[in-house]
Amino acid sequence: xxxxxxxxxxxxxxxxxxxxxxxxxxxxxxxxxxxxxxxxxxxxxxxxxxxxxxxxxxxxxxxxxxxxxxxxxxxxxxxxxxxxxxxxxxxxxxxxxxxxxxxxxxxxxxxxxxxxxxxxxxxxxxxxxxxxxxxxxxxxxxxxxxxxxxxxxxxxxxxxxxxxxxxxxxxxxxxxxxxxxxxxxxxxxxxxxxxxxxxxxxxxxxxxxxxxxx
Numbered sequence: 412x413x414x415x416x417x418x419x420x421x422x423x424x425x426x427x428x429x430x431x432x433x434x435x436x437x438x439x440x441x442x443x444x445x446x447x448x449x450x451x452x453x454x455x456x457x458x459x460x461x462x463x464x465x466x467x468x469x470x471x472x473x474x475x476x477x478x479x480x481x482x483x484x485x486x487x488x489x490x491x492x493x494x495x496x497x498x499x500x501x502x503x504x505x506x507x508x509x510x511x512x513x514x515x516x517x518x519x520x521x522x523x524x525x526x527x528x529x530x531x532x533x534x535x536x537x538x539x540x541x542x543x544x545x546x547x548x549x550x551x552x553x554x555x556x557x558x559x560x561x562x563x564x565x566x567x568x569x570x571x572x573x574x575x576x577x578x579x580x581x582x583x584x585x586x587x588x589x590x591x592x593x594x595x596x597x598x599x600x601x602x603x604x605x606x607x608x609x610x611x612x613x614x615x616x617x618x619x620x621x622x623x624x625x
Contacts, residue, residue, distance in 0.1 A: 433457050435451055435456055435457060437452075451463075469498045475491075475494060478494070
């Protein structure tokens, strides 16, 4: 927004009538006597000649008077403020006018909205991190039974108690089964670890194959 743009004050008819000792800017420009009921005197006192010239150059005195007659008395102050703001915007930026002011404000809103979105994303990330750090941590050698909810990844990890010491964790839980091997009556020692089976080595001299888990 142009820093030279002046937003007119909310002129009141009662306060403006105090300067009726001399002609208003509109009457002075037209070189005529300013009557007590001059409709433009409350908005263009003698000290606001530049604001009047901007409005006159853009709209013309006759058009301003016609607009005031069409507006209800209670809305005339707001209408004149709009006219003066429009005129000042056009004076400050002859090409853009009020559109340039609105466009500048929209861009500022977009910048501030993007900054707010970035800050909110960081807030959510720190909240998720704090929630994850607040969960109980696993101690080596002891895995307690618990339902751990990890909010930042949206999943739940269910931990089953398996052992209470490092020695127990290193033990293989094996289920040994014997089945016929190669149809020769030899017995195969099958070591089952979970659901996966992998041959580690073959003991051909005894006709056995040992299977271990990875």
